[in-house]
Amino acid sequence: MKKRLSRLAAALLAAALLAGCGGSSAANSSAATYDMNLSQEAAVAEGGGESSLMPEDVSTGENAQQKIIYRADMTLESTDFDTARDALLAAVEDTGSWMEYSHLSGTAEDRDRYANYTVRVPVEHYQDFLTQAGQAGSMLSLNESAENVTSTYIDMEARISSLENQRDRLNELAAKAETTADLLEIESQLSDVQYQLESYTQQLRNLDGQVTYSTVDVTLREVSSLTPTGVTFPQRLADAFAGGWNGFLLFIQGLILALVYLWPLLLIAVVAFVIIRMLVRRHRKNHPLPPKGSRPAPAQYTAPAPTQSEEDSSKPKYL
Known part of the structure; x- marks a missing residue:
């Protein structure tokens, strides 16, 4: 065994x-x-040939084909x-x-x-x-x-x-x-x-x-x-003008769309503004302010009556 x-x-x-x-x-x-193929590729590169990385440049032989x-x-x-x-x-x-x-x-x-x-x-x-x-x-x-x-x-x-x-x-x-x-x-x-x-x-x-x-x-x-995909300065300048105008149009369109989306809030704000304004007008009507040119008369001063002691002290004294 x-x-x-x-x-x-x-x-x-x-x-x-x-x-x-x-x-x-x-x-x-x-x-x-494989080494032989690499040597061939180097020779092609030195000779000014096209890149060997392209599919059409790959060798057609079964043993020489690159992967x-x-x-x-x-x-x-x-x-x-x-x-x-x-x-x-x-x-x-x-x-x-x-x-x-x-x-x-x-x-x-x-x-x-x-x-x-x-x-x-x-x-x-x-x-x-x-x-x-x-x-x-x-x-x-x-x-x-x-x-x-x-x-x-x-x-x-x-x-x-x-x-x-x-x-x-x-x-x-x-x-x-x-x-x-x-x-x-x-x-x-x-x-x-x-x-x-x-x-x-x-x-x-x-x-x-x-x-x-x-x-x-x-x-x-x-x-x-x-x-914009321009390369030269005139192309980039033209792209900048076109991009600025397109950006302005997009801004206007976005603003209009935002107003349309927010119309319920805008309606509520307008109604609240009207109500507040009516209340302010009513308050001013009930409590009018004095005219700007008129001033209230100043209060007159009245001296108090002299007392008995003050009258006696004011009289001349005779010897």
Whole structure:
């Protein structure tokens, strides 16, 4: 029994070593191909060629194809929200894209609608979608990023290849197992390998989906007047005049709307003002004020009559 277990352990160790060597050779071969591609890109850059980050510049060879994830964030505004949204949805349909996320808020009456879209675009139509979607409204901003995940992709492929070799070898050992204990040990190892294989396969599929379909986040806002986008001083000056006039019109419109919304309070204030004024007039009528030019006569002073002692003291005394 111990000899069988020893032989089984030696066989498992040999299978792991063989699979590791196979995976390492595959990874080294893929890494060499990747380094060669990077050298080619550097040569193109030195020769004045176009950027190798664009989808159309990616090599078409199966081993030389770069794995790049493209992302973009676009902000648009429009005075005609419905037309801009229809143009944006048309761009999604024309480029074979699909809508991953959509959110709409605001109302047409208040002219404050706001839309958020996340669009998955085929990588070969990435630039076409950005161009067509950018024409749907006035573009305020456009941010792009490109992430090269070729090394990660190659590493996952190598791991998957190594795990597949381990799985095949374990299946062969399971077929030759002589005891139940040996079979259970092999099946335990096989279950662990199968779990790792499924995990890496799923990660590779997700990565491949991000490479195949670029992600573009689009924000569309409804505005009463477009944000100035002039570059030169005359354009900025003209935009400033136009923006000032539009701001004045918006202020007048807002003031009128505020008065309309507050008409019950204004009516109550007018009625209260009329009542208070009537009460003040009635009070003044009942209690009139003296004329401004007339003054009351000053009170005359009357000296008191002298007493007897005062009269005696006032008479002259004779000797």
